[in-house]
Amino acid sequence: MADALPAAVEGQDVVVTGVVVGLPQAMERGVRFELAVESSSQSVPSRISLAWYRSAQDDATLDVSLGLGGLGVGRGIAPMLPVRAGETWRFTVRLKRPHGNLNPQGFDYEAWLLERGIRATGYVRPRAESTPLHLAERDLAPTYWVDAAREALRDRYRASLSDAPFAGILIALAIGDQQAIDPELWQVFAKTGITHLMSISGLHVTMLAGLAYGAMNWLWRRSSRLPLYLPAQQAAAIAGFLAAFGYSVLAGFAVPAQRTLYMLGVVAFSMLLRRELAASRILALALLLVLLLDPWAVLAAGFWLSFGAVGLLFYVGSGRLGRVHWLRDWGRAQWAVTIGMLPALLALFQQFSLVSPLANAVAIPVVSFAVTPLALAGALPGLDLLLHLAHGITVALMSVMDYLARQPWAVWQQAAPPVWAVLLALTGGAWLLLPRGFPARWLGAVCFLPLLTVTPERPLEGAAQVVVLDVGQGLAIHVQTARHDLLFDAGPAFSAEANSGNRIIVPYLRARGVRWLDRMIVSHADKDHEGGAAAVLGMVPVAELMTSLPFEHPLSAQPVPHRPCVAGESWEWDGVRFDMLHPPQDLRARKTNAVSCVLAIEAAGKRMLLTSDIEAEQEGMLLAQRPASLKADIVTLPHHGSSTSSTAEFIAATGAAEAIIPVGYRSRFGHPRPEVVARWQASGAHLHRTDLDGAVSVNLSAAGVTFAHERERRHRYWHGQ
Numbered sequence: 001m002a003d004a005l006p007a008a009v010e011g012q013d014v015v016v017t018g019v020v021v022g023l024p025q026a027m028e029r030g031v032r033f034e035l036a037v038e039s040s041s042q043s044v045p046s047r048i049s050l051a052w053y054r055s056a057q058d059d060a061t062l063d064v065s066l067g068l069g070g071l072g073v074g075r076g077i078a079p080m081l082p083v084r085a086g087e088t089w090r091f092t093v094r095l096k097r098p099h100g101n102l103n104p105q106g107f108d109y110e111a112w113l114l115e116r117g118i119r120a121t122g123y124v125r126p127r128a129e130s131t132p133l134h135l136a137e138r139d140l141a142p143t144y145w146v147d148a149a150r151e152a153l154r155d156r157y158r159a160s161l162s163d164a165p166f167a168g169i170l171i172a173l174a175i176g177d178q179q180a181i182d183p184e185l186w187q188v189f190a191k192t193g194i195t196h197l198m199s200i201s202g203l204h205v206t207m208l209a210g211l212a213y214g215a216m217n218w219l220w221r222r223s224s225r226l227p228l229y230l231p232a233q234q235a236a237a238i239a240g241f242l243a244a245f246g247y248s249v250l251a252g253f254a255v256p257a258q259r260t261l262y263m264l265g266v267v268a269f270s271m272l273l274r275r276e277l278a279a280s281r282i283l284a285l286a287l288l289l290v291l292l293l294d295p296w297a298v299l300a301a302g303f304w305l306s307f308g309a310v311g312l313l314f315y316v317g318s319g320r321l322g323r324v325h326w327l328r329d330w331g332r333a334q335w336a337v338t339i340g341m342l343p344a345l346l347a348l349f350q351q352f353s354l355v356s357p358l359a360n361a362v363a364i365p366v367v368s369f370a371v372t373p374l375a376l377a378g379a380l381p382g383l384d385l386l387l388h389l390a391h392g393i394t395v396a397l398m399s400v401m402d403y404l405a406r407q408p409w410a411v412w413q414q415a416a417p418p419v420w421a422v423l424l425a426l427t428g429g430a431w432l433l434l435p436r437g438f439p440a441r442w443l444g445a446v447c448f449l450p451l452l453t454v455t456p457e458r459p460l461e462g463a464a465q466v467v468v469l470d471v472g473q474g475l476a477i478h479v480q481t482a483r484h485d486l487l488f489d490a491g492p493a494f495s496a497e498a499n500s501g502n503r504i505i506v507p508y509l510r511a512r513g514v515r516w517l518d519r520m521i522v523s524h525a526d527k528d529h530e531g532g533a534a535a536v537l538g539m540v541p542v543a544e545l546m547t548s549l550p551f552e553h554p555l556s557a558q559p560v561p562h563r564p565c566v567a568g569e570s571w572e573w574d575g576v577r578f579d580m581l582h583p584p585q586d587l588r589a590r591k592t593n594a595v596s597c598v599l600a601i602e603a604a605g606k607r608m609l610l611t612s613d614i615e616a617e618q619e620g621m622l623l624a625q626r627p628a629s630l631k632a633d634i635v636t637l638p639h640h641g642s643s644t645s646s647t648a649e650f651i652a653a654t655g656a657a658e659a660i661i662p663v664g665y666r667s668r669f670g671h672p673r674p675e676v677v678a679r680w681q682a683s684g685a686h687l688h689r690t691d692l693d694g695a696v697s698v699n700l701s702a703a704g705v706t707f708a709h710e711r712e713r714r715h716r717y718w719h720g721q
Contacts, residue, residue, distance in 0.1 A: 045119035085147035088136035095122035102694035105511035176251035193356025200251035202260035212243035262286035415513030462575035463701035464603035473664030474528035482574035493531030501532025523612035565597035641672020
């Protein structure tokens with residue numbers, strides 16, 4: 001934890017020299033990579049993550065300096081990258097301490113960075129005095145050499161499978177680069193429950209080790225002398241472990257591969273010592289090794305899922321009497337994993353695949369015994385034909401998976417269950433999977449009922465809960481009454497594939513048990529407010545869409561009933577009143593901010609004002625036309641605290657005791673402006689900020705107004721507070 005970026009260095013130009021580690025990943029406008037820092041002009045952590053955004057002029061300059069012949073020219077299915085694994089570079093960068101959006105039941109990006117050993121993130125300065133300088137081709141350290149070898153294999157696969165739609169799957173299976181898989185395919189994997197197969201899993205490592213064990217055992221026994229020095233079983237165990245080790249290193253040493261490698265190592269070591277070990281002892285020793293070498297592995301969901309699945313297999317497969325047909329044994333294993341992992345999947349992801357048993361019955365043998373061996377063998381020079389054969393099998397497999405994923409009943413989704421329900425279901429699963437003949441096993445199934453039926457509490461009649469989500473530099477607000485749900489704005493888009501809708505809002509709604517939205521309001525046509533709207537509309541049923549968007553906007557084509565935001569319109573849900581205050585009908589303005597929808601919510605005698613991005617001119621219009629309607633107990637700051645908003649007259653008219661600033665961490669626009677913050681504080685308002693507090697939840701009820709901050713509720717030492 002001491003390997004941290006000093007707060008004083010955030011946002012300053014720092015010259016760093018280091019080696020590119022891992023596999024650089026192409027982005028929409030550049031490349032993202034990790035750098036092992038060797039020297040720097042100021043104190044920085046030893047491992048940082050950098051983004052290099054490039055313009056066309058930057059590309060041309062870099063082409064000439066490096067002689068790469070066009071960085072924008074495709075190499076296979078991806079553009080050539082300016083940085084390569086193992087190279088030494090000098091950059092001028094701007095860094096910030098790890099920071100991620102924090103929302104109820106949301107992904108903890110800061111924990112993910114800590115688990116990977118990344119203690120600062122930033123970007124390469126495009127026009128700094130010290131331009132990026134390529135210092136050396138390859139570092140000779142073993143770790144960097146392995147990264148370079150993995151990247152060379154990735155390039156070879158891409159070149160050989162340039163037009164293949166599922167080339168990324170073969171790359172992931174061979175070298176563990178999950179970023180090579182197209183984002184939309186992960187949705188298919190999740191719906192069919194085969195995500196664990198589309199990376200280098202323990203099953204694949206075990207399969208390769210088993211093949212090496214069998215081959216060495218057969219060859220060793222062919223010799224009349226070698227077994228006199230070392231028994232064939234021991235020689236085969238060494239060969240199997242070495243094969244597993246090589247494959248795990250090639251895979252980037254992910255937790256599932258680590259777990260399997262250590263288990264195989266314990267087995268091989270016990271064979272060399274001629275000792276028998278119980279399955280539980282093998283699993284416990286593997287767990288100990290993982291925790292000793294990588295203590296923060298416990299922060300990864302894969303750690304719990306990986307060890308949990310193997311523990312279940314040992315639980316149902318050990319100490320059973322009598323011989324069982326292999327098909328029945330396999331079915332029992334599938335049943336055990338499905339039932340035993342259900343509580344964990346609902347707790348972590350709020351969904352599980354109903355078609356998973358059928359999908360895995362097809363995918364496990366195909367991927368493990370056909371696609372993966374062929375993909376690995378195709379890495380050898382001159383065997384590109386095997387890659388095309390593996391891809392052909394993958395095409396057939398994915399056609400089956402795509403069919404299963406399209407079924408309307410393919411996935412069970414529900415709200416995040418409470419901890420007590422998860423623990424009860426885990427206990428019930430262990431009881432249900434006891435050997436046949438154990439009395440009252442059916443009680444285990446009863447223990448699953450709370451897990452599947454308990455739903456989150458909703459506000460009482462006349463009350464409302466308003467959650468200002470932490471979406472970075474943007475706005476997304478969920479309003480919930482006793483029987484209705486409204487979404488006000490949908491946050492920014494992060495890239496062509498990722499946006500607030502599919503990364504933050506939809507998972508949040510699913511965790512809250514919200515299956516549809518009664519109304520969605522998109523306040524105006526700014527990317528930080530409507531960037532995730534299309535994703536929400538595509539994934540969550542919406543009864544009605546209210547906007548101030550122009551007719552030609554792409555959202556206008558969505559098959560959802562549309563209505564314009566018009567000042568003076570109001571409605572009531574479950575004793576909660578909603579009033580639209582802006583814009584006036586037929587308002588014409590050159591700036592999109594000028595037509596922002598402004599909504600007032602009144603519940604239990606308390607009033608909250610959602611101001612979107614109105615500026616001083618619109619504040620003046622509201623003061624002139626409906627000053628009484630501005631009176632509120634809570635206000636979201638207009639335009640994220642910009643200097644163009646929050647006039648002294650507007651602040652005085654609201655009289656708000658609480659103000660919420662929806663803003664991104666170290667906003668590149670400088671929001672919120674110090675003078676704006678000072679004006680609100682001078683008025684006596686208490687400020688809440690999503691960049692510092694995470695999602696801000698506001699309860700409006702007869703008991704009064706209460707606030708909850710996600711960073712306080714999920715306070716962790718790695719959150720930098």
